[in-house]
Amino acid sequence: MVDILVIVLLFIVATTTFRSRETQMPVKLPTAENLGKTVATQNTQTSLTVTKERKIFLGGQEVAEQDLVSALKELKMTDPDVKLKVSVDREAPHGMYVSTLDALVAAGLVKDVTTLLQRAVEGANPN
Numbered sequence: 652m653v654d655i656l657v658i659v660l661l662f663i664v665a666t667t668t669f670r671s672r673e674t675q676m677p678v679k680l681p682t683a684e685n686l687g688k689t690v691a692t693q694n695t696q697t698s699l700t701v702t703k704e705r706k707i708f709l710g711g712q713e714v715a716e717q718d719l720v721s722a723l724k725e726l727k728m729t730d731p732d733v734k735l736k737v738s739v740d741r742e743a744p745h746g747m748y749v750s751t752l753d754a755l756v757a758a759g760l761v762k763d764v765t766t767l768l769q770r771a772v773e774g775a776n777p778n
Contacts, residue, residue: 696734697726701751703742716750723758735760 700708707714714722726733735755739748755761 695730695732696736699735699737699751699755701739701743701747703740705744705747707747707751716747719751719754720757723754723760727758727760733760 697710698708702708705716707716707719709719709722709726737751737755739751752761752764756764
């Protein structure tokens with residue numbers, strides 16, 4: 652068994668190419684202040700969450716149900732390209748889900764509720 656290991660070791664040593672370290676010219680590379688930075692408003696996603704305790708959270712802040720439309724309109728004014736991730740607890744009352752969808756439509760963030768519902772169903776039942 653040892654003789655096989657010695658042969659493998661000799662093979663590795665014989666076939667390995669030993670390279671001499673290449674010296675490189677010292678170069679001072681230029682720097683840029685704005686390249687590589689991402690714009691904070693691009694691809695921002697805000698969460699809209701409805702809990703089973705009938706609480707609504709928009710971006711982590713609790714919002715009263717009657718103030719949801721105005722909060723969504725304000726969000727749309729500050730960031731017109733905002734993307735919302737809507738999460739409704741399974742045990743939340745169905746009426747809260749409907750009022751949340753109504754607020755999204757009233758604020759102008761959703762134009763077609765049917766498409767939104769189809770995406771939600773497809774996301775819940777991946778095939």
